[in-house]
Amino acid sequence: MVRAAKHECNSQYIQEHAGVVRAAKHECDSRYIQVHAGVVRATKHECDCGHIQEHAGMVRAAKHECDCGHIQEHAGMVRAAKHESDCGHIQEHAGMVRAAKHGCDSRYIQEHAGMVRAAKHECDSRYIKEHAVLVRAAKHGCDSRYIQEHAGMVRAAKHGCDCGHIQEHAGMVRAAKHECNSQYIQEHAGVVRAAKHECDSRYIQVHAGVVRAAKHECDCGHIQEHAGMVRAAKHECDCGHIQEHAGMVRAAKHGCDSRYIQEHAGVVRAAKHECDSRYIQEHAALVRAAKHECNSQYIQEHAGVVRAAKLECDSRYIQEHAGMVRAAKHECDSGHMQEHAGVVRAAKHECDSRYIQEHAGVVRAAKHECDSGHMQEHAGVVRAAKHECDSRYIQEHAGVVRAAKHECDCGHIQVHAGVVRAAKHGCDSGRMQEHAGMVRAAKHECDCGHIQVHAGMVRAAKLECDSRYIQEQTGVVRAAKHECDCGHIQEHTGMVRAAKHECDCGHIQEHAGMVRAAKHECDCGHIQEHAGMVRAAKHECDCGHIQEHAGVVRAAKHECDFGHIQEHAGMGRAAKHGCDSRYIQEHAGVVRAAKHECDSRYIQEHAALVRAAKHECNSQYIQEHAGVVERSQA
Structure with a gap:
């Protein structure tokens, strides 16, 4: 989307x-x-x-x-x-x-x-x-x-x-x-x-x-x-x-x-x-839309039920191919949700635009005033939370990646299989690619955040540290890192949760599991997830690219310069406000x-x-x- x-x-x-x-x-x-x-x-x-x-x-x-x-x-x-x-x-x-x-x-x-x-x-x-x-x-x-x-x-x-x-x-x-x-x-x-x-x-x-x-x-x-x-x-x-x-x-x-x-x-x-x-055209499904004092709301559901609650927002789009999409949006300009298989829930407050694309899974993205957020998820869910960091990478092949990034320059989220959720406000560009799964990326005021999860769940919390690498073959990795330069988390099987605050670069790779990353005030955030869920929230960042091959990408971007979104199979949502150029390519x-x-x-x-x-x-x-x-x- x-x-x-x-x-x-x-x-x-x-x-x-x-x-x-x-x-x-x-x-x-x-x-x-x-x-x-x-x-x-x-x-x-x-x-x-x-x-x-x-x-x-x-x-x-x-x-x-x-x-x-x-x-x-x-x-x-x-x-x-x-x-x-x-x-x-x-x-x-x-x-x-x-x-x-x-x-x-x-x-x-x-x-x-x-x-x-x-x-x-x-x-x-x-x-x-x-x-x-x-x-x-x-x-x-x-x-x-x-x-x-x-x-x-x-x-x-x-x-x-x-x-x-x-x-x-x-x-x-x-x-x-x-x-x-x-x-x-x-x-x-x-x-x-x-x-x-x-x-x-x-x-x-x-x-x-x-x-x-x-x-x-x-x-x-x-x-x-x-x-x-x-x-x-x-x-x-x-x-x-x-x-x-x-x-x-x-x-x-x-x-x-x-x-x-x-x-x-x-x-x-x-x-x-x-x-x-x-x-409203529906081929096979049930679409329920609840909209209050908003400008536009779109709900498309191919197979399932879409329920959307929107209060005082400008535009909202919900598309669901198989599953249920519930979106709650308050005082936002535009919210877009597309879901191919799963549930997309997006809550956005006082944002300009929001895009949620999901091919297979659910993408939840909360991003406020960031430049760009990219999420790439192949299989699973990537959740990344990053606060005031320079760059963060989270890749998840199978699991969940959730990324939250605020005030960052560039965030990329790619999801191959899973859910990508990206909410971006006031950023330059956001790209999300999701092939299969769900990518949720939340990025606020960060420069760059990348989350890659191959298998499992990666959650990383980073607070005031220089560099941190977490590799987990089987199990759960939780990392807390604040104000660090670089954090990498690789997990093949398990769960990685990453929360990063004021760090330069954080990379999270998870093959099977879930990656949650929260990034605030960082330069660049890229999230790649092959199978899972990536959630990215990015606020005030320069550039965000989200590519999703199969899943859901939700990107809300406000006041950004350049945003490209390429997605081969899934959903890419990019919201960009005040940017120079943005390219989004999506094949499927x-x-x-x-x-x-x-x-x-x-x-x-x-x-x-x-x-x-x-x-x-x-x-x-x-x-x-x-x-x-x-x-x-x-």
Whole structure:
């Protein structure tokens, strides 16, 4: 999943071949996010150019005040939140793309396989195309928005936008749109849920699934259902049309202009109040979203249950392929969650953007004001907690890695198998790669933190020490280190927990187990986990890269310069605010990009889920060939 928030930037391109790319970039020159397999989430604020490519995964982009955002998703989910932007395009081929973009010129998100969620605020145009997964787009105050989904789920929430189009081939599309001109939702296989309030037109097509649409004070909403049940509740709209080929269509519409509900197979239910557009497409699962006073929230679930509780946040994306995602977010700008297999829980308070991409497992990331956080997990869970340290590496092949890093420059988290959780606020760049498992990284004000766990659990606590190496073949390693220069923990089988405070460099490698690292005020943090969970929280760091091959990467980054997220199979979530350039590549996973006030942002997702939330933007297009786009922004 990629979430990109970009503010006042020229161009940003997000291409994802397989997975999800989430990019968040703020005040940066250029940003590229490519995800071949996994999830990349990028948040970018005030950047010039950001590109996110995702082939298989999820791309979530949040963009505020941007000119153009494009998200392409071939298979997955695209969620885009766009506010006051000119043009937003989200294309997703397979997966989910979530893009949040604020005040940027153009943004493209392409995802081939995964999920792309894009949240874009005040941007010119945004396009979301998803071929096979879930695309959710939330757009507020934008001109046009197109969401195409081929197979998956599209959820789009759009407030105050001109035109929003959501096409879904297989899945569920939920779109919430407020004060927009037109919105189209097409769903081929799955469920489309669209809620639109005070918008001009809305089209929802569902080929196979369930479409439920609730529209309040909107001009036109169309929902097509071929086989299933469509229930639409629309209040104060002009016209409501419901077409059903096979199933049951129930439409409740009050004072609306036009509304079409077409469902091919399933049921579409959409509930939207005072929002622009919201599309929810679900292919096989249950999505429950609870959102309170937030701008956009995207929840995509392919198989399982997603429960999200969000209070006073701008945008939130949750994508779950198999399991349950629960997210609690308070007073944050954007939160993206993508989960392929497991549970993703993210709690973020007063953050700009948050990307969570998970291919297999759960990624929890809490990061505040850091530059970059990288997590790489192959098998297991990596948890890293690092406080005021320069660099920390945690690699876990099989286990759990949790990393917490605050005020660091660079944090990298790679997870091959497990869960990656990254929350980053005010950092330069964050990259997360997770192949299989769960990576949780928490990094606050640190320069660099790396966590590698091969087998087991590595927990390291480091306090005021120069260097510490912990190698454990079988058992549990717990290290406490504070203010140290370098700490390395390698564990082949067991558990390593690492907490590092004010240290220069900490490396934790775990082959099978769990690594938890907390890093605060360090320069660079890299977390690589092959199998497990990596949680990274990074605050005020310069550069963070998160690559995830299979798992979940959640990255929240605010005020960072450069963030790249590459994920082959899993989920990458990157939140970046005020950075120069950020590249996120994910082949298979989820890319979520949140971009705030940037010039252009492109998110392409071939197979994943694209979710786009756009608020007060000129035009937003979400095309999803296979997936679901969900976008909700208040």
